Amino acid sequence: MIPMENFLLLSAVLFAIGFYGVLARRSAILILISVELMLAGVAINFVTFATYLDSQAFSGAIFALFVITVAAAEVGLALGIVLRIFRERQTANVDEVDTLKW
Amino acid sequence: MLDRLPLPSQFDRIIVQGSIVAGMLGTPILVVLLALLLLSRISAPEFVFWLDATVVIAGALGAVLLRNIVHAALALIATLLGVAGIFLLLANEFIALVQVLVYGGGVTILLLFGLMLTNAQDEPVVSDGSQKPFAFGVAVIIGGLFIAAVIDANWGARVPAVVSFTAFGERLFRDFLIPVILIAILLDIALSGAFVNARRSRDEDEMAPTGGEARS
Numbered sequence: 253m254i255p256m257e258n259f260l261l262l263s264a265v266l267f268a269i270g271f272y273g274v275l276a277r278r279s280a281i282l283i284l285i286s287v288e289l290m291l292a293g294v295a296i297n298f299v300t301f302a303t304y305l306d307s308q309a310f311s312g313a314i315f316a317l318f319v320i321t322v323a324a325a326e327v328g329l330a331l332g333i334v335l336r337i338f339r340e341r342q343t344a345n346v347d348e349v350d351t352l353k354w
Numbered sequence: 355m356l357d358r359l360p361l362p363s364q365f366d367r368i369i370v371q372g373s374i375v376a377g378m379l380g381t382p383i384l385v386v387l388l389a390l391l392l393l394s395r396i397s398a399p400e401f402v403f404w405l406d407a408t409v410v411i412a413g414a415l416g417a418v419l420l421r422n423i424v425h426a427a428l429a430l431i432a433t434l435l436g437v438a439g440i441f442l443l444l445a446n447e448f449i450a451l452v453q454v455l456v457y458g459g460g461v462t463i464l465l466l467f468g469l470m471l472t473n474a475q476d477e478p479v480v481s482d483g484s485q486k487p488f489a490f491g492v493a494v495i496i497g498g499l500f501i502a503a504v505i506d507a508n509w510g511a512r513v514p515a516v517v518s519f520t521a522f523g524e525r526l527f528r529d530f531l532i533p534v535i536l537i538a539i540l541l542d543i544a545l546s547g548a549f550v551n552a553r554r555s556r557d558e559d560e561m562a563p564t565g566g567e568a569r570s
Binding site (some may be wrong): 262302322324325329335 | 364384387397399403407410411414415417418423426427430433434437440441444445446448449453456457460461466468469471472485486488489490492493496497500501504505508509511512513514515517521522525526530533537539540541544545547548549550551553564570
């Protein structure tokens, strides 16, 4: 049987990689991709705890389902915003969208 | 609009090159894992787990580090399908199926679509920001904290339990009915919001008529 720690370590590594991407990338869509990685790590964590520690109620698995759903909504909405920004400014680079920067 | 989309042949080339790179990098790991399996150092489920974890981590690194954004998006697909495999290993088929349908199908297509409509053709190769070392440091600290916490904690030897479709559906639609309805409303609002946001307004159409470009 696979130890529970394996899954938790995998999710931690995935989260850290996604975090790096969010901070290091400059293209808005690549930042979105990195956020997806972080969310995948979180979902693995949820399902792991649901399967190993809470096999009767498995609330974590339900929460993972909600995480996936909200992530899908988020991607749709964020892409709409990115397309809008691209049409207005001809760029999807977040460093150049700095009108509100003080 | 159409001339901005990459040709299918380009995608073929990307996929073939990606497969070659993945094969070259993956074969040594596969050999090592097979050796461990044959020497009975790891069990069969663990073998599958490490194989899947390799795909997930390699895809994630590709999605974060590759300079070509289309390559990064394709690496993300590998990661998300690998995560679906992880859910299968966690004995939760339903989440795995949802992962394949929503992420493997919907989200990646949406992301590729977004890449094509913004800058895939004009500048497919992007450079990352100057905050890379800072980002690396923060990511290492956060990952290290999580890993230390996981290693430090002791949950004992737990046995995973299979979550059946029936039990999952009963729990979801009986105990979590209101959250499901709220999620439905959220999806509705988000998708109509995305449409209204990305749509070209009538004024913009009149002000900037754009040749053969399709009205979105």
